[in-house]
Amino acid sequence: MRAYAMKEYKHNHMPSSDDILRKKLSNGVTLLARENPFSQTAVIRASIPCGSYLDPMDKTGLADFAANCLNMGTFSHNFQQISELLESSGASLAINCGPRTYTIQGTCLAEDLPMILGLMKEILDEPSFPEDQVEIHRQRVLSAYELHLHDPESMADERFDKLLFGDHPYGRPELGTIEETNSITRDDLFAFHKRFIGPENMIISVSGGVPAEKILEACEREIGTWHKAQETIHPEDYFFEIACPDHSVSEHIEIPEKSELSMILGTLAPRRGSPDFTPAVLGNSILGEFGIMGRIGKTVRDENGLAYYAGSSLTSLSYGGCWTVEAGVNPANLEKAAELIISELKRFTAEKVTEEELNDVKSFYIGSLPLSLESNNGTAGLMLNMEAYNLGLDYLVQLPGRVKAITTEVILETARKWLDPGKLIRVTAGTLGV
Amino acid sequence: MNNTYTKHILDNGLTVLLKEIHTAPVISHWVWYRVGSRNELPGKTGLSHWVEHMQFKGTQKFSSEIMDRLISRQGGHMNAFTYLDWTAFYETMPADKIGLAIEMEADRMTNSLFDPDEVESERMVVISEREGQENEPTYRLNEAIRKTAFPNHPYGTEIIGEKEDLYKISRDDLYEHYRKYYAPNNAVLTAAGDFDTDEMLHLIEKTYGVISAKVIPEHSIEPEGPITSPITLEEHGPCDITTMQMVWRAPAGDDPDIFPLTILDSILSGPSSLNMFGQGSIANRTSRFYQKLVKSGLAVGIGGGYVTTIDPYLYILSAFVRPGIDPAEIKGSVHKEIDTIIREGISEYEMEKARKQARAMFAYSCENITNQAYWLGYSSMFADPSWYTNYMKNLEKVTIEDVSRIAEKYFQPENCLTGIYSK
Numbered sequence: 001m002r003a004y005a006m007k008e009y010k011h012n013h014m015p016s017s018d019d020i021l022r023k024k025l026s027n028g029v030t031l032l033a034r035e036n037p038f039s040q041t042a043v044i045r046a047s048i049p050c051g052s053y054l055d056p057m058d059k060t061g062l063a064d065f066a067a068n069c070l071n072m073g074t075f076s077h078n079f080q081q082i083s084e085l086l087e088s089s090g091a092s093l094a095i096n097c098g099p100r101t102y103t104i105q106g107t108c109l110a111e112d113l114p115m116i117l118g119l120m121k122e123i124l125d126e127p128s129f130p131e132d133q134v135e136i137h138r139q140r141v142l143s144a145y146e147l148h149l150h151d152p153e154s155m156a157d158e159r160f161d162k163l164l165f166g167d168h169p170y171g172r173p174e175l176g177t178i179e180e181t182n183s184i185t186r187d188d189l190f191a192f193h194k195r196f197i198g199p200e201n202m203i204i205s206v207s208g209g210v211p212a213e214k215i216l217e218a219c220e221r222e223i224g225t226w227h228k229a230q231e232t233i234h235p236e237d238y239f240f241e242i243a244c245p246d247h248s249v250s251e252h253i254e255i256p257e258k259s260e261l262s263m264i265l266g267t268l269a270p271r272r273g274s275p276d277f278t279p280a281v282l283g284n285s286i287l288g289e290f291g292i293m294g295r296i297g298k299t300v301r302d303e304n305g306l307a308y309y310a311g312s313s314l315t316s317l318s319y320g321g322c323w324t325v326e327a328g329v330n331p332a333n334l335e336k337a338a339e340l341i342i343s344e345l346k347r348f349t350a351e352k353v354t355e356e357e358l359n360d361v362k363s364f365y366i367g368s369l370p371l372s373l374e375s376n377n378g379t380a381g382l383m384l385n386m387e388a389y390n391l392g393l394d395y396l397v398q399l400p401g402r403v404k405a406i407t408t409e410v411i412l413e414t415a416r417k418w419l420d421p422g423k424l425i426r427v428t429a430g431t432l433g434v
Numbered sequence: 435m436n437n438t439y440t441k442h443i444l445d446n447g448l449t450v451l452l453k454e455i456h457t458a459p460v461i462s463h464w465v466w467y468r469v470g471s472r473n474e475l476p477g478k479t480g481l482s483h484w485v486e487h488m489q490f491k492g493t494q495k496f497s498s499e500i501m502d503r504l505i506s507r508q509g510g511h512m513n514a515f516t517y518l519d520w521t522a523f524y525e526t527m528p529a530d531k532i533g534l535a536i537e538m539e540a541d542r543m544t545n546s547l548f549d550p551d552e553v554e555s556e557r558m559v560v561i562s563e564r565e566g567q568e569n570e571p572t573y574r575l576n577e578a579i580r581k582t583a584f585p586n587h588p589y590g591t592e593i594i595g596e597k598e599d600l601y602k603i604s605r606d607d608l609y610e611h612y613r614k615y616y617a618p619n620n621a622v623l624t625a626a627g628d629f630d631t632d633e634m635l636h637l638i639e640k641t642y643g644v645i646s647a648k649v650i651p652e653h654s655i656e657p658e659g660p661i662t663s664p665i666t667l668e669e670h671g672p673c674d675i676t677t678m679q680m681v682w683r684a685p686a687g688d689d690p691d692i693f694p695l696t697i698l699d700s701i702l703s704g705p706s707s708l709n710m711f712g713q714g715s716i717a718n719r720t721s722r723f724y725q726k727l728v729k730s731g732l733a734v735g736i737g738g739g740y741v742t743t744i745d746p747y748l749y750i751l752s753a754f755v756r757p758g759i760d761p762a763e764i765k766g767s768v769h770k771e772i773d774t775i776i777r778e779g780i781s782e783y784e785m786e787k788a789r790k791q792a793r794a795m796f797a798y799s800c801e802n803i804t805n806q807a808y809w810l811g812y813s814s815m816f817a818d819p820s821w822y823t824n825y826m827k828n829l830e831k832v833t834i835e836d837v838s839r840i841a842e843k844y845f846q847p848e849n850c851l852t853g854i855y856s857k
Contacts, residue, residue, distance in 0.1 A: 039457070040800075090792075108794070291506060371458075371509065373460070375802040376801060378802075
């Protein structure tokens with residue numbers, strides 16, 4: 001193979017401790033800022049440790065409901081005024097609820113960064129949860145729930161999480177039932193806001209065409225002055241340790257008139273900060289991602305034509321995650337496809353992957369890192385992860401060395417530690433006619 | 435944003451536009467051919483799109499399997515697009531691996547195999563792609579509107595081609611189209627990213643410079659005239675909600691009227707990104723049409739916009755009609771709102787808001803390196819790169835009177851074609 005490289009790449013443009021400004025604001029909020037001098041825009045990615053794990057047991061979906069209503073009105077600006085403020089600047093601001101965090105994403109022209117930071121603080125600090133907007137949102141949630149009940153993939157995912165994680169927060173559904181959604185009141189939203197939404201343990205990451213020191217100044221002025229009494233939360237109290245399944249479980253959810261059946265098969269995965277994380281990422285790529293969905297895609301789809309899609313994925317979060325194989329199959333092909341998948345998992349946990357396979361995915365993994373830094377959005381997201389998962393500011397610089405050091409033996413050890421083909425959770429959803 | 439780029443023309447006629455950006459170790463490399471559905475004749479529609487598909491089927495040096503694997507292994511990604519006026523191929527790669535993309539793209543400029551078996555298997559892929567699109571009500575409505583809006587011009591045909599043509603087109607037709615239009619003197623190469631211009635140019639000259647120029651066929655195409663009568667088309671088929679489109683003839687991409695139209699579009703429908711990748715969008719809840727149509731309860735959602743093309747194309751307003759509402763009410767409301775702008779003009783506040791929105795949309799669309807290389811090439815297809823570098827300057831020159839003038843010139847009710855798709 002000839003060398004294609006134009007030149008040996010000599011410059012290091014990865015965000016690192018050399019160019020990321022990391023500071024604590026005066027109220028304790030952690031800021032990561034990086035200037036992108038070629039950009040006229042700025043992206044904010046922020047997180048607060050307030051997620052669906054804080055849902056009361058009888059009001060699943062409350063955290064998500066509150067997140068979506070935060071920017072629908074404050075005691076200073078109504079819905080129309082907030083829309084005008086954002087749109088007249090060509091800006092956007094949204095809040096998403098995850099299992100452990102609220103993630104706030106703002107995009108604006110660089111000159112409007114102080115305005116967006118100020119508005120972000122306002123909607124987090126003084127939401128008015130206007131009655132008309134709360135009702136409009138309730139109808140949206142109810143419609144989404146109806147769609148979810150008829151969506152095989154979504155139903156299979158939800159049941160899989162429940163069987164794998166049980167009462168752990170990762171096992172809780174994202175959407176509440178119709179009764180739960182209808183039971184959410186404005187008082188619930190105000191109470192949730194009062195208890196849990198505040199600057200404690202907040203992280204803000206900003207990348208854009210603004211010098212880092214100016215970003216710091218704006219954040220200090222707009223966010224650093226935010227003080228709000230809130231309950232001190234210890235997420236680790238909610239996210240207890242769980243173990244891999246000790247036997248296989250298989251369930252089916254019958255949904256009529258679906259031509260494709262969704263199948264999900266899997267077990268627990270290492271958490272994001274675990275030493276097993278990177279070997280698991282590389283191994284998973286060989287198993288069901290690289291090229292056209294790795295070994296599983298090749299066997300199930302290309303060679304046997306049994307599935308519309310078949311591949312594997314690894315989801316690693318702060319307190320654990322899941323390692324899954326997912327496939328969309330014709331009901332007549334279900335058992336044959338499942339057999340082939342199990343046989344690939346057995347091979348993956350019995351034999352070392354080849355050197356060529358490992359080299360391919362190492363190159364892909366290291367090579368594609370810079371592509372995720374093309375935009376302010378990518379950079380801000382990566383910086384937020386560095387802080388949220390305690391990866392360190394030089395994580396990206398050190399990552400290629402760590403990846404290169406992983407051997408075929410380590411991949412096999414990791415696969416054996418986490419994947420036991422005889423102890424998997426399997427859920428199918430769709431029309432079997434049973 | 436840094437607007438500096440360099441332009442070079444190689445001896446074989448290949449135009450090379452290079453822009454150094456050192457924010458991330460990434461390079462995006464594009465080759466744009468001046469051929470699209472605009473260059474096709476009745477009976478052979480869909481050639482450009484199908485040829486684009488065949489460019490992924492391999493050369494002697496890079497088989498189809500190897501192409502994708504080599505790019506993925508290096509952490510890069512590749513794709514291609516066929517449009518009305520052009521066909522473009524790109525690879526975005528880690529900076530030190532760009533040599534692979536350049537070598538591969540230069541190779542398929544002239545050495546694609548067009549294997550007869552691959553042509554046949556791709557025929558079914560393209561036909562299935564068309565059938566999949568036909569299931570969408572908006573596609574069927576759009577196709578009917580285009581045929582009526584362009585009775586003579588090739589813009590009246592869907593880029594994917596007429597189905598009967600897709601059954602008839604032969605391997606030789608495809609290969610001839612490829613040999614005719616895929617040449618350095620009919621192409622623009624754009625690259626943006628973390629490179630040194632001299633080194634990059636040297637590599638490009640070494641790789642592409644050996645490819646010979648060709649005589650490119652002249653194809654005289656008369657622009658379609660204005661829509662001259664207010665026709666209403668009705669299409670029926672399975673759907674949950676009635677969809678409607680109102681279209682007017684828009685100016686060509688290099689027409690100075692495009693800048694006032696950008697401001698008017700922002701005021702009427704909310705700003706649209708001019709970017710293929712659609713980065714950066716806002717909720718558009720404060721535009722005039724949103725307020726008059728959605729907030730008032732006539733429509734469930736609306737969207738409007740235009741595209742920049744060599745010949746005049748269309749301004750398209752789409753609306754999802756609220757159940758129980760007569761589409762004629764929406765039509766009346768739209769014409770009334772435009773008439774208000776023609777008679778009363780827009781406010782200074784609206785003007786400033788639209789300028790700022792346009793600036794934001796443009797900045798978002800230039801946000802990543804791939805998009806910046808895209809813009810250099812895209813603007814070269816209907817104007818030249820100065821269209822892109824002077825975009826904001828030209829928007830700043832637009833006056834309130836210009837916006838009213840544009841509304842009057844292009845948006846008269848008698849020049850509007852309406853299409854309705856319902857059960």
